[in-house]
Amino acid sequence: MNDLNALLDRAAGPVAPIDAHADLTRGHRALSRTRRRRSAVGLLGVAAAGVAGIGIVRYAGPDEGPQQAVERPVPDAGISFLAQPMEAGPYTFDATPEGWEVQGATPSAVTIAPIGIADQNPDSFVGKLVILLDGNPLSGEQVERDGRTFWVHGSSGYTTIATPTLPGEPAGNVLIQFPNDTGWTRDTMLEFLAGVHVGSGAEQGVG
Amino acid sequence: MRTSDRDAEFVEFVTAQRAALVRMARLLTAGDEAMAEDLVQTTLTRLYVHWGRVRRAGNPVGYARTSLTHAFVDEQRRAHRRHETPTDLVRDRAATADEDGLGQTVLAALAGLAPRQRAVVVLRHWLDLDTAETARILSCSTGTVKSQNAKALAHLRTALAPAISVEELT
Numbered sequence: 001m002n003d004l005n006a007l008l009d010r011a012a013g014p015v016a017p018i019d020a021h022a023d024l025t026r027g028h029r030a031l032s033r034t035r036r037r038r039s040a041v042g043l044l045g046v047a048a049a050g051v052a053g054i055g056i057v058r059y060a061g062p063d064e065g066p067q068q069a070v071e072r073p074v075p076d077a078g079i080s081f082l083a084q085p086m087e088a089g090p091y092t093f094d095a096t097p098e099g100w101e102v103q104g105a106t107p108s109a110v111t112i113a114p115i116g117i118a119d120q121n122p123d124s125f126v127g128k129l130v131i132l133l134d135g136n137p138l139s140g141e142q143v144e145r146d147g148r149t150f151w152v153h154g155s156s157g158y159t160t161i162a163t164p165t166l167p168g169e170p171a172g173n174v175l176i177q178f179p180n181d182t183g184w185t186r187d188t189m190l191e192f193l194a195g196v197h198v199g200s201g202a203e204q205g206v207g
Numbered sequence: 208m209r210t211s212d213r214d215a216e217f218v219e220f221v222t223a224q225r226a227a228l229v230r231m232a233r234l235l236t237a238g239d240e241a242m243a244e245d246l247v248q249t250t251l252t253r254l255y256v257h258w259g260r261v262r263r264a265g266n267p268v269g270y271a272r273t274s275l276t277h278a279f280v281d282e283q284r285r286a287h288r289r290h291e292t293p294t295d296l297v298r299d300r301a302a303t304a305d306e307d308g309l310g311q312t313v314l315a316a317l318a319g320l321a322p323r324q325r326a327v328v329v330l331r332h333w334l335d336l337d338t339a340e341t342a343r344i345l346s347c348s349t350g351t352v353k354s355q356n357a358k359a360l361a362h363l364r365t366a367l368a369p370a371i372s373v374e375e376l377t
Contacts, residue, residue, distance in 0.1 A: 004363070008333040011238070011313035012230035020221035024214060026248060027255025116285050120277065 079188045088112065090202040091131060091174075094195030097188075100129070107203035108133055114182065127179050131196070134175045135204045138162055145190050152186060159186065161193055169198040213258050220267055221251060228275055234329045235279045237318035238311070246282065250275040272334065273344045276326055280345075283322035316366035324359040327352055 081095035089105030103113040104122020111122040112129040119126065140153035140160070150163045162175035176193050178184045228250060232243035253274050254261055261270045317325055323345065330341040331352070338356075342349045 004328075004332045004360075005335070007309070007313045007367075008234055008329070011310040011317070012234050012333070013310055015226035015229050018222055018225045020218045020225065023221050023225070023248065023251045024218055024255070026252045027217060030252045030256050116281075120281060 078183045078185065079192075081188075081191070088131070090199035092197045092199065093192065094197075095192065097192060103128065107201055125177070127182060129184075130177045132175045132177075133165070133170060133172050133198060133202045133204050134162065135172045138164070138173055143186075143190065145194055148194060150190060150193065154180070157181060159184075159189065161186070161189055163193065165198045170200065170202045170204075172198075172204050174198055213255075216262065217255050217258055220254070224268060224271060225251070228271055231272065231329060231334070232275060232279070234314075234317060234333060235276070235322075235325060237320075237325065238314035242282065246275055246278045249278045253278075272330075276330070276344050279326065280322060312367065316363050319366055320359050320362055321355075323347075324355045324362070327355045328359045328363070331356055 079100075080098045082098050086093045086096040086102065088102040088110040090107055091105070091110050097112070099115055100112050101115050102110065103117075103120065104111040110129075110131040111125065112131070113119070113127070117127065119128075138151040140151040140162075143150045143152055148163050148166075150161050152159065152161050154160075157180050158177055159180055160175060160177045162173045164173050165171065174193070174196055176189065176196075178189055225247065228247045229243060232246045233240070236242045236246070250271055254267065254271055257270075261267050264270060317328070320328065326345060327341060330336045330344060331338070336344070338349045338352050342352045345352065
């Protein structure tokens with residue numbers, strides 16, 4: 001009889017001598033890229049704060065930035081929706097954007113990213129959708145859709161859209177930020193955001 | 208934290224743990240040396256970038272194992288979308304001290320498992336993690352871990368028989 005642990009240990013085999021400095025060099029390069037992107041996200045956060053009065057950049061604090069090169073599929077025909085609800089923590093959406101998936105969800109924020117994106121850090125927002133429950137005053141261009149009013153603002157390659165939560169939902173505004181170069185348009189995002197429901201577990205972010 | 212401190216701690220960690228991560232990756236990839244090395248490099252790069260948070264959490268080995276498993280599962284998903292069949296790839300096998308071929312036989316049996324089943328086997332039976340910790344790493348329920356584990360063990364018993372018999376495991 002063979003113990004499976006011993007068999008696996010045998011299969012794992014020996015390892016060549018370690019060169020930690022090659023890994024360190026790769027780490028240095030990745031961290032440099034991260035800090036450059038963090039600066040870009042910081043500028044975006046400042047722009048978003050000017051509209052919504054919140055500090056989105058708080059998610060990009062020390063050691064919490066994107067980890068590696070962002071690879072995202074080039075959109076060809078925009079965003080289409082699958083007729084199935086999508087759950088993300090306390091938030092639910094009436095439809096699912098095809099080719100996108102929930103990457104992370106907390107009571108105050110949800111990150112939705114293209115399936116297969118290299119950057120799997122849910123605290124990194126580059127190239128992704130971010131949904132927040134926000135308590136700051138609304139501002140921007142007002143758009144009516146399905147009986148709701150949305151406030152739209154675009155800056156630095158990203159667009160933010162916010163709308164008050166519905167009666168019975170936690171008080172505040174649900175705000176979504178999306179990159180303009182990934183196939184999303186204002187109309188598709190309005191369609192997506194019109195179907196958002198904020199559950200009782202949602203909490204306003206601290207801006 | 209200062210870069211010199213980060214670098215010193217990271218180098219110390221890599222020196223101590225890289226071999227174990229490579230071996231884990233080798234099992235996850237069923238002996239695909241190139242993919243195993245890629246996964247380890249991705250994991251360690253991620254670890255370095257997040258080193259401050261990792262050290263505050265106080266469990267860099269656990270973070271690395273989780274990150275490596277996720278990198279493996281993600282890579283398998285990407286390969287699936289590209290309609291590749293990783294287990295059919297010609298593998299660059301490591302030159303190992305596997306004179307009787309036992310290690311290669313086990314790797315071949317692992318290659319017949321679905322990626323997440325393979326991950327369950329590695330986490331549960333090589334790293335000796337319990338069901339709850341395995342479920343946490345794989346972001347699934349303990350029930351899923353148990354069912355995947357049962358299917359995986361059944362496959363391994365069949366694939367390894369009659370040359371190798373494996374002790375009954377649950």
